[in-house]
Amino acid sequence: MNSLPIADHTINVPFHGASLYVVTYGGEAYTPMRPIIDGMGMDWASQFTKLKQRFKSTVVEITMVAADGKSRAMTCLALRKLNGWLQTISPNKVKAEIRDKVIQYQEECDDVLYEYWTKGEVKNPRAIRKSTTEERTPLRDAVNMLVSKKHLMYPEAYALVHQRFQVTSFEQLTPEQIEPAIEYVHSIILEGELLSRDDRQMTLPLAYPMSFYDQYRHVIKPTELKAPWTYAAKHLIPNGDNPNPLGKILTQLKDFGYEIEAARFQLLSLQHHIEIMQHKFESIERAVMR
Structure with missing residues (x-):
């Protein structure tokens, strides 16, 4: 250097x-x-x-x-x-208080690379100014009224707005979208334009078919996707290269307002213990090879 x-x-x-x-x-x-x-x-x-x-x-x-x-x-x-x-970077090796940030960042990078290789371009969502917490307060008040009047769960109410404005969280709404979003929520309250429960569930964009692994062909061999027991344990360790569909699902559910801390805690624990066992196996293998 x-x-x-x-x-x-x-x-x-x-x-x-x-x-x-x-x-x-x-x-x-x-x-x-x-x-x-x-x-x-x-x-x-x-x-x-x-x-x-x-x-x-x-x-x-x-x-x-x-x-x-x-x-x-x-x-x-x-x-x-x-x-x-x-x-x-392995998220399990960083401070606990910033672990979620590292995971979220790596997942965002995965999405960016996928967009680039499949569509040829990537649009930065942060290039457009997002609304502030203060600007979104009237919208949250409207949602609170919707939940009370129509006896909805909060994630269901959020999902209606998310679907209408093609976002996954209120934080992605621009300042220009706040007023139309409030008017939309009020129209549901006054006119009863509610979807059925089955339709509301369909608004959650959760789709993870096996083709999800196509973007990881450089890491995972096709033979490893034949059955669960052929999937290498090393792929379960989050290191930036390995797929993490469970982590992505939990992040999406969190964005929709669901409480997922216990599920994420267990997932991180499983990944941590797998990583420890992987290191132990590698140590044993090195000792045997000497």
Whole structure:
């Protein structure tokens, strides 16, 4: 890795609810990795080894002035490669309080790659300004009235709005959609334009056929999908490359207002124990091969 002089300038940018220090040099953006890895509660030595092995061509040592005024060499990764590194992280190895964020991020990356390879383009939903919590308050008040007047469950009421505006959560509504959404809810209350219970259940976009695994052909062999017992245990460990349809379903149900914490807790526990057993088997295998 080459050593670069002190960077032109350093800026602080938001990144999925956190902040990154981005150093610009020669038209290329880099981010110091030690603060990110330490902040996620992971072992720096093992991640440093991974960076040198898998991202060698895009890792540099940049001398930066720290908060105490002293110059220090920082291991930095090209910002354009940060997504790739984050996809290699096992959620079970990060702090519990940020585990859901890592899982959500990796699932979003899976969806982005799928959109790119199947449709040839990806639209960033964050490119359009979303409504704020304050802007959505009147809509939630209208939903509360709908639930009370029509004796609905909250997920059912949310699903009506989600289906009408082609979103999976209220947070995705734009400011311009709030007023029409309120009018739609009021029309249901006044005119009784309710779907049957069976139709409401059909509004949940939960479809995970076996073709879901087609996008993971680079990881899973066709023979592993013949029967449950042929599916390798290593694929059950969330590491960014493996499929996680159960995690996606739970995320969608959560977006629809369902309480799924216990189910997610059990899923994460199962994945954690599988990962531990996998490491034990690998240790035994290495010992036998000596």
